[in-house]
Amino acid sequence: MRKRHDLSVVANRTSKIAPGDVLVMSTLRNERVRLDYFLSYYRNLGVNHFLIVDNDSDDGSREFLAEQDDVSLWTTKAGYKRARFGVDWLNWLAREYAHDHWTLTVDPDEFFVFPFSDTRSIKALTDWLDTTSVRSFGTLLLDMYPKGPLDAQPYRPGQDPFEIACWFDSGNYVIEKNPYYRNLWVQGGPRMRVFFANDPKRAPALNKIPLVKWDRTYVYVSSTHTLLPRGLNLVYDEWGGEKASGVLLHAKFLDTFAHKAEEELERRQHYAGSHEYKAYAHKLADDPDLWCKWSEKYINWRQLEILGLMSKGNWA
Amino acid sequence: MSVGFVMLVHTALDRAEQVARHWANADCPVVIHVDKKVSRKANAAFIAKLSDLPNVRFSRRFNCEWGRWSLVEASQAASELLLHDFPEVRHVYLASGSCLPLRPVQELKDYLADRPMTNFIESVTTEDVPWTVGGLDIERFTLRFPFSWKRRRKLFDWYVGFQRRWKFKRKIPEGLVPHLGSQWWCLTRQTLTAILEDPDRAKYDKYFSKVWIPDESYYQTLVRLYSTNIESRSLTLSKFDFQGKPHIFYDDHMQLLRRSDCFVARKIWPHADKLYRGFLSDDASILTGAEPNPGKIDRLFSKAVERRTKGRPGLYMQSRFPNSGWENGLTAAPYSVFEGFGELFEDFEDWLSRVTGVRAHGHLFAKERVEFAGRQKVFAGALSDSTALRDYNPRAFLTSLIWNTRGERQAFLFSPRDNQALSWDLAKDANAQISVISGAWAVPLFYSNANFSDIRKEAARLQKIEAEHLDALRSYYARARVRIWTLADFVENPMEPLQTVIDEIGLRATHRLTEAPRMISLDGFGQFLQNLKNQGMQPHLMGDFPVGQSGDKSRNRPRKPYLVK
Known part of the structure; x- marks a missing residue:
């Protein structure tokens, strides 16, 4: 809770939040180029308000966000690492403003896809989750990548990043159960295939539980991988059935990536000694192509659901 | 004027208003029960909005809760008001605030006018009911349920357990045969008044007030006392999932609902603008005169429930990870x-893929690399040939491979030289067809250019591994289709076992094999085994290989001696 003192208000429009509104929470640093599309994507899904923590951006992100009518913005110069990778800040914001709201916690490069998301709003999903007494909704973080070198097609502000990064790995994921927090630990995809082929244990976790009917007694433990109380982590069925779930399309691998990796490596503010970024920097020197003959081209959520990367569960 | 509506409303008052207006404008009286939980202010506004309609009334308000008696009380009061104030009503249709008429009201009127004495109410004896939330069916009628299932679940469960333990049973009033069914019905004035004006009503009401979910049994049971003209189905399309929660309709169900020819559907998501706009404008609907046909929607929802309860076999993902x-x-x-x-x-x-059309891999679990068919670096689903990735989670590797290649049968080689982590998984998997020539691992040793003492050691190691694997295949837990031949038996007559296995794969029309794979020459193999024995090792998995015999045999016979006709 001490972490709240890190945050100073830039624009607090939380009085606009109405009962039943769906919120997005995010923390970011120097993501100006992504923000236009990010905001419009979630507005289109039916999100009503954004709660954003700016971690000392110097590229105009803060100024841009401060002007948005549906954004409440805080800023901090404190270390991302010391705030347990932003989780402390978001937990504080959620406790203050998200109580009793369906809240989607995503990074600016994560795009939530759920069953029927092309024909139904996020409110349809959360209403349905309410009627079935479900409090949390699980996703797979699906790494998207372009064909060819990452910097071949520059990303322009406002552009749909999946016009460029439209490929993904459809079936090379591994899952283990975390016996303590009871969440699943999912790894795989192109990052494990290319960057961690010799050290798979260190490949990043792809299990995320971004959508939660927030209660002020809840907390995220590490990123959005794990929640407390532990029951919130049971977003999967253990008796053979399928619960409804979604995907976070991850637009990490664009031309912006090399620069970002360099910057993050310099700041050393990431998880486990930033070993992930070390691995990227190492491999990026060879200008890798994440694409392979068996890569799948993204079409829509129905494709993802047929491939078994998400599920409708009993939502019809 | 033949049909009047009783509407139970508790949320989305704006939608309820739209629907009530639609019916009232079509000359159908509507009596609305607004849940007492709705604030006085919201209720007053709701009433004011509908005040321009002379044939809309509001009945006495009860505090309704799912599964409890108050829901029946609400429908009783509203029905009485409707029957009293609108004497020309012949059928009373019970609907909720989240119901949506799918066909022009005139069609419903005609339909009911053609069946003036028919009661449309799903009414099924408890033995025939598949839906039983909480495992209660006949006990709904023989136990008492004074506690709320929604708010006081622990007390509810405790009291059910208590009554079971002490064999407590209520007496079902004489003459009543418990029936259950959807709470949305359409009854004739004659039948409904018979229920509501029955001299024994107080007795029945007292009994049903302690039954669990009485709105699904009160009318459904009593209707059997007064009418024989019962169509045991609801005119309202309403589906429930495996937890007893109603399925909800959205804009993207538009076409499905149109083709269902049902009169009324519930539950509609209050924000389904397209549905409300589409179905409440009469011109959009076409007079078809068809019988309701909810089959397609039934299938859609039962598939959804199956997906939720059974899932897709062989799939492991973020929301399906079976114990x-x-x-x-x-x-x-x-x-x-x-x-x-x-x-x-x-x-x-090569031979296998040619003859059967399966995707034939090499040793997928080899120590050196994953031997995908054609030795590709990456395979279906972007599986990598890296052994580190495969060995990180071999089970996920196998299940992913089989999942990723649905529609194309996979085959791979396996030997005691490979990673054995999946030995038991393979044995226990009913999808696995496992064919073993035991002891064949000795053939490469026979041809190897290693020192004999090393060969002897390696032979002992491989034999031990294979013996353990065979134990798994022969165990009580094994569910794979397993066939095991010793090397000696197999080379005696290789065509027959091959034919059996290929036939079972059955991808191509079964005919006799005309082309055999090329067998490696085993000249001197018997002597090789004898040498192992002489060095103190006991090679037993290959069966009885007489010294020198196999060499003699193949010299006497032409090559490919096992080709059949």
Whole structure:
């Protein structure tokens, strides 16, 4: 809770939040180029308000966000690492403003896809989750990548990043159960295939539980991988059935990536000694192509659901 | 004027208003019960909005809760008001605030006018009811349920347990045969008044007030006392999922609902603008005169429930990760494992894919690399040939491979030289077809250029591994289709076992094999085994290989001696 003192208000429009509104929470640093599309994507899904923590951006992100009518913005110069990778800040914001709201916690490069998301709003999903007494909704973080070198097609502000990064790995994921927090630990995809082929244990976790009917007694433990109380982590069925779930399309691998990796490596503010970024920097020197003959081209959520990367569960 | 509506409303008052207006404008009186939980202010506004309609009334308000008696009280009061104030009403239709008429009101009127004495109410004896939330069916009628299931679940469960334990049973009032069914009905004035004006009503009401979910049994049971003209189905399309929660309709169900020819559907999501706009404008609907046909929607929803309860076998993902034994199929599809065939035949992979059309891999679990068909670096689903990635989670590797290649049968080689982590998984998987030539691992040793003492050691190691694997295949837990031949038996007559296995794969029309894989020459192999024995090792898995005999045999016979006709 001490972490709240890190945050100073830039624009607090939380009085606009109405009962039943769906919120997005995010923390970011120097993501100006992504923000236009990010905001419009979630507005289109039916999100009503954004709660954003700016971690000392110097590229105009803060100024841009401060002007948005549906954004409440805080800023901090404190270390991302010391705030347990932003989780402390978001937990504080959620406790203050998200109580009793369906809240989607995503990074600016994560795009939530759920069953029927092309024909139904996020409110349809959360209403349905309410009627079935479900409090949390699980996703797979699906790494998207372009064909060819990452910097071949520059990303322009406002552009749909999946016009460029439209490929993904459809079936090379591994899952283990975390016996303590009871969440699943999912790894795989192109990052494990290319960057961690010799050290798979260190490949990043792809299990995320971004959508939660927030209660002020809840907390995220590490990123959005794990929640407390532990029951919130049971977003999967253990008796053979399928619960409804979604995907976070991850637009990490664009031309912006090399620069970002360099910057993050310099700041050393990431998880486990930033070993992930070390691995990227190492491999990026060879200008890798994440694409392979068996890569799948993204079409829509129905494709993802047929491939078994998400599920409708009993939502019809 | 033939039909009047009773509407139970508790949320989305704006939508309820739209629907009530639609019916009232079509000359159908509507009596609305607004849940007492709705604030006085909201209720007053709601009433004011509908005040321009002379044939809309509001009945006495009860505090309704799911599964409790108050819901029946609400419908009783509203029905009485409707029957009293609108004497020309012949059928009373019970609906909710989240119901939506799908066909022009005139069609419903005509339909009911053609069946003036028919009561449309789903009414089924408890033995025939598949839906039983909380495992209660006949006990709904023989136990008492004074506590709320929604708010006081623990007390509810405790009291049910208490009554069961002490064999407590209520007496069902004489003459009543418990029936259950959807709470949305359409009854004739004659039948409904018979229920509401019955001199014994106080007795029945007292009894049903302690029954669980009485709105699904009160009218459904009593109607059997007064009418024989019962169509046991609801005119309202309303589906429930496996937890007893109603399925909800959205804009993207538009076409499905149109083609269902049902009169009324629930539950409609209050923000389904397209549905409300579409179905409440009469011109959009077409007079079809068809019988309701909810089959397609039934299938859609039952598939959804199956997806939720059974899932897709062989799929492991963020919302399906079955406990051991609950996979409902470890893998997604049948596949074949060949052990010893790669050692005995020179071109087995090619031959197999040619003859059967399966995707024939090499040793997928080899120590050096993953031998995908054609030795691709990456395979279906972007699986990598890295052994580190495979060995990180071999089970996920196998289940992913089989899942990713649904529609194309997979086959791979396996031997005691490979990673054995999946030995038991393979044995326990009903999708696995495992064919073993035991002891064939010795053939490459026979041809190897190693020191004999090393060969002897390696032979002992491989034999031990294979023996353990065979134990798994022969164990009580094994569910794979397993066939095991000793090397000696197999080379005696290789065509018959091959034919059996190929027939079972059954991808191509079964005919006799005309082309055999090339067998490696075993000249001197018997002597090789004898040498191992002489060095103190006991090679037993290959069966009885007489010293020198196999060499003699193949010299006497032409090559490919096992080609059949």
